[in-house]
Amino acid sequence: MKFEHYDDAALRAQLRGDRFAVVYRIRGGEREALEIAEAMCVEQTVEFPARHIECPAIHDGILGQIDYDEDAGDGWRRVDITYAGEIAGADFPQLLNVVFGNSSLIPGIVLERICLPEDMKRTFPGPRFGVEGLRERLGVYGRPLAVTALKPMGLPPAALAEIGYQCALGGIDMLKDDHGLMDQPFASFRERVEQVAAAVRRGNEEIGGHTAYIPNVSGSLRHMDDRLKLAVDCGCGAVMVAPGLMGFDLIGYAAEKTGLPVVCHPAWLGSSLHRGEGGVDCACLLGQLPRLAGADITVFPNFGGRFSLTEAECAGIRDMAGEDQGTVRPIFPAPAGGMTFDKVPRMRSFYGDDAALLMGGGLFTAPGGLAENCRRFIEQLNKV
Amino acid sequence: MKFEHYDDAALRAQLRGDRFAVVYRIRGGEREALEIAEAMCVEQTVEFPARHIECPAIHDGILGQIDYDEDAGDGWRRVDITYAGEIAGADFPQLLNVVFGNSSLIPGIVLERICLPEDMKRTFPGPRFGVEGLRERLGVYGRPLAVTALKPMGLPPAALAEIGYQCALGGIDMLKDDHGLMDQPFASFRERVEQVAAAVRRGNEEIGGHTAYIPNVSGSLRHMDDRLKLAVDCGCGAVMVAPGLMGFDLIGYAAEKTGLPVVCHPAWLGSSLHRGEGGVDCACLLGQLPRLAGADITVFPNFGGRFSLTEAECAGIRDMAGEDQGTVRPIFPAPAGGMTFDKVPRMRSFYGDDAALLMGGGLFTAPGGLAENCRRFIEQLNKV
Numbered sequence: 001m002k003f004e005h006y007d008d009a010a011l012r013a014q015l016r017g018d019r020f021a022v023v024y025r026i027r028g029g030e031r032e033a034l035e036i037a038e039a040m041c042v043e044q045t046v047e048f049p050a051r052h053i054e055c056p057a058i059h060d061g062i063l064g065q066i067d068y069d070e071d072a073g074d075g076w077r078r079v080d081i082t083y084a085g086e087i088a089g090a091d092f093p094q095l096l097n098v099v100f101g102n103s104s105l106i107p108g109i110v111l112e113r114i115c116l117p118e119d120m121k122r123t124f125p126g127p128r129f130g131v132e133g134l135r136e137r138l139g140v141y142g143r144p145l146a147v148t149a150l151k152p153m154g155l156p157p158a159a160l161a162e163i164g165y166q167c168a169l170g171g172i173d174m175l176k177d178d179h180g181l182m183d184q185p186f187a188s189f190r191e192r193v194e195q196v197a198a199a200v201r202r203g204n205e206e207i208g209g210h211t212a213y214i215p216n217v218s219g220s221l222r223h224m225d226d227r228l229k230l231a232v233d234c235g236c237g238a239v240m241v242a243p244g245l246m247g248f249d250l251i252g253y254a255a256e257k258t259g260l261p262v263v264c265h266p267a268w269l270g271s272s273l274h275r276g277e278g279g280v281d282c283a284c285l286l287g288q289l290p291r292l293a294g295a296d297i298t299v300f301p302n303f304g305g306r307f308s309l310t311e312a313e314c315a316g317i318r319d320m321a322g323e324d325q326g327t328v329r330p331i332f333p334a335p336a337g338g339m340t341f342d343k344v345p346r347m348r349s350f351y352g353d354d355a356a357l358l359m360g361g362g363l364f365t366a367p368g369g370l371a372e373n374c375r376r377f378i379e380q381l382n383k384v
Numbered sequence: 385m386k387f388e389h390y391d392d393a394a395l396r397a398q399l400r401g402d403r404f405a406v407v408y409r410i411r412g413g414e415r416e417a418l419e420i421a422e423a424m425c426v427e428q429t430v431e432f433p434a435r436h437i438e439c440p441a442i443h444d445g446i447l448g449q450i451d452y453d454e455d456a457g458d459g460w461r462r463v464d465i466t467y468a469g470e471i472a473g474a475d476f477p478q479l480l481n482v483v484f485g486n487s488s489l490i491p492g493i494v495l496e497r498i499c500l501p502e503d504m505k506r507t508f509p510g511p512r513f514g515v516e517g518l519r520e521r522l523g524v525y526g527r528p529l530a531v532t533a534l535k536p537m538g539l540p541p542a543a544l545a546e547i548g549y550q551c552a553l554g555g556i557d558m559l560k561d562d563h564g565l566m567d568q569p570f571a572s573f574r575e576r577v578e579q580v581a582a583a584v585r586r587g588n589e590e591i592g593g594h595t596a597y598i599p600n601v602s603g604s605l606r607h608m609d610d611r612l613k614l615a616v617d618c619g620c621g622a623v624m625v626a627p628g629l630m631g632f633d634l635i636g637y638a639a640e641k642t643g644l645p646v647v648c649h650p651a652w653l654g655s656s657l658h659r660g661e662g663g664v665d666c667a668c669l670l671g672q673l674p675r676l677a678g679a680d681i682t683v684f685p686n687f688g689g690r691f692s693l694t695e696a697e698c699a700g701i702r703d704m705a706g707e708d709q710g711t712v713r714p715i716f717p718a719p720a721g722g723m724t725f726d727k728v729p730r731m732r733s734f735y736g737d738d739a740a741l742l743m744g745g746g747l748f749t750a751p752g753g754l755a756e757n758c759r760r761f762i763e764q765l766n767k768v
Contacts, residue, residue, distance in 0.1 A: 045536075047564060048745050093626070219473075273489075
């Protein structure tokens, strides 16, 4: 069909930027996978029977295009599809929508990687700080960052503040809220953030330290701007966002509103992991998407802990966090879950120095007291 | 360990509300599933080795509690875990976080259903309109709603407006943006919404119609308030939110900011579907969560179309959208994808009258012209 007021030349003139590529794995043989990929080229863009669209520039420019395909082993094919950058516009959610919006609903499709051309990296520039910028803020070089978590839920603000104080006295690099801490009657967001930030500042002043307190801001949008402002006003060192709960766009929004680094937490995100039947590949979900969205640190469940990721999956996240992506800065992978002192050397050799090692319960419950254990953690990391 | 400034009696006094239950399916035999469930009681709350917490009220009140378990067939157990309502507080993202935050990262766990007590339904009241309220707004009773989608991407605002005008002339109940339409150089959000809304209004005036235009607002949070305001200023009949891209909280936020009904779109959400290895059960993901978040309509891929849901899964969504949940209003299930005129009678008998049937490409490409096809769609639904 033809569409009134459609101007083919005008559309063609508006589609001048480079196309971006998305790498998928599709279950099936060559023919089956290519059929699915062809459907995706339509599904992710015009969502309209293509043969009925009598608009050449839509066919040439708006529809997805299969660029490459190869065998990916085990009954899967790897297929690259390119899309016009203009379709994504300047909205990160729309970029994700083009990449995997409707295709996410079809089983047997895995989102593996997004490859942006340089002009789109100006629109989606990634983290503001990254590894280098965060090291500068903290003044920590030549070793992994030492991170712990404020917990357990149920403590009142004064008790959490005491923990923050001890952590700062012990010189931990970063203290993030446990992801369950939000705004609860026994510890409201405001009281917690004010009291913990003040206690951390006091500890920092006493020892000349640099501990950064990182409140979790993954609550209702109704209070988002107020909470982000409070984090800034209290001198917090970063904010933590769970994109599985809030969408990836909040990462960039929080970075822009606060001017602070952003820590990405994987809560709820696990439901999107490809576990055999389709979804988002681990390295993409927990490595590339947080980085592209603008996080400076990506927290994920370490292998060998109580969660499920394999060593290879964790290596994939590590590599995706650190690899050269031109102007998009590398970020810190932050393996977490079940970390103990005796695992630290192995984790350091696995993740390298540009990692943030997160020890929670293991740091609290080891003999010696919290401040002392923080010191021990740092000392352990200071030994090359 | 003990925690300074912890006050057991004070915490106990703050945990007075009813607990809420979450139904999970866990893969494994009875013993294995209960072990995982016990770990979840900790993981979803204190995330701290429980034996080290010397705080009785945290054990009694904050930790999750296994309430019930039964065989769920095929090597799965169904396990109910209850949590203190106070943990969720008044933040919808935090409710979801308690329900499935970290557990989403463990394979073999399915989120099946959230059961809120009455006092929590006051905090999380669900949709503002629901089936009854939306029928009142549209003046449509006794039949399913007829919905179509504005497409294809690539058309300029004037061409989209012409489509909107034809749809209004044809008397369609609702015209939603295709989910790919956001803010693109060839059709900016502002121009599209202004022009389409005006054209729909003109069509409505000519025939005394009620077509509601529903723009997609699933773009960057940076522009969210402006876009929501524009939707109101232009007289749009609802707004559309994709919680897979934006988080479920945006549904309630958009409802509150605009005072309009909200349509939930499943883009990206498919990655969270349980397809055998864990994730969110279909009826929960596309039925209960949109409803609880405050959507008035939930769009999902119909069975027999080009997507993957089974008839049973679609029945589950239908039932979850419509079942009696006390003060939380029923909403319209909106099956979409591959709908054609000949399928309408079967869909009506399957989904019942309290459904919104979404015909996109099939309505555009059927012989007769768009306005005529809209009339035919409505006539078909007016026949009992």
